[in-house]
Amino acid sequence: MSVNQRVEGITSQLPMFYCMMRPHISLVPSVVTSNTGSSQLTYGINWSEGDSSVEVVDGLEGKTIEESPFKSGPALASRLCKAAMLHRFRLVAKEAQRQDLVTTSCYRELKMMAKPYQEAKHVLRAYLCQQGFGSWPEKRPDNGNFTA
Numbered sequence: 444m445s446v447n448q449r450v451e452g453i454t455s456q457l458p459m460f461y462c463m464m465r466p467h468i469s470l471v472p473s474v475v476t477s478n479t480g481s482s483q484l485t486y487g488i489n490w491s492e493g494d495s496s497v498e499v500v501d502g503l504e505g506k507t508i509e510e511s512p513f514k515s516g517p518a519l520a521s522r523l524c525k526a527a528m529l530h531r532f533r534l535v536a537k538e539a540q541r542q543d544l545v546t547t548s549c550y551r552e553l554k555m556m557a558k559p560y561q562e563a564k565h566v567l568r569a570y571l572c573q574q575g576f577g578s579w580p581e582k583r584p585d586n587g588n589f590t591a
Contacts, residue, residue: 449576456566458559489523498522525550 447465454463485502498521499511506519520527529550536544547553554560568579 446571449574450567450570453566453570456570458562458566461559461563489521529553 450463487500487502488497490497496512499508500506500521501508505521505524507521533545544553572578
């Protein structure tokens with residue numbers, strides 16, 4: 444939210460089809476009990492328009508809980524994790540007959556191929572520096588070297 448509120452003037456500089464969206468984020472009272480013996484709950488929920496239910500994720504583990512209606516196999520990875528998004532992206536690329544995107548070796552390679560995304564990222568970083576907000580933290584290059 445803090446970044447979103449600092450980049451109001453950036454929209455006109457973004458590549459076509461990129462825009463600023465205000466996420467609807469709110470805190471809700473706890474409705475799930477924890478079995479860990481701790482008084483602090485670590486569950487988070489996410490929901491997307493069109494979903495019939497919410498995904499329940501253990502925030503410490505980064506995995507869905509057993510009772511969650513959204514589970515991605517025995518690993519119980521969240522549908523929001525990068526590996527799950529990469530898997531869904533490849534399904535769409537296959538449907539679109541984009542073999543160049545289906546056969547890429549890893550997540551990082553796909554992101555580097557996305558020229559408008561790279562341009563938007565450059566615009567955001569330059570704008571933050573120009574406004575005196577400092578530089579955007581860099582990820583380690585091997586952070587995105589995984590396959591789905």
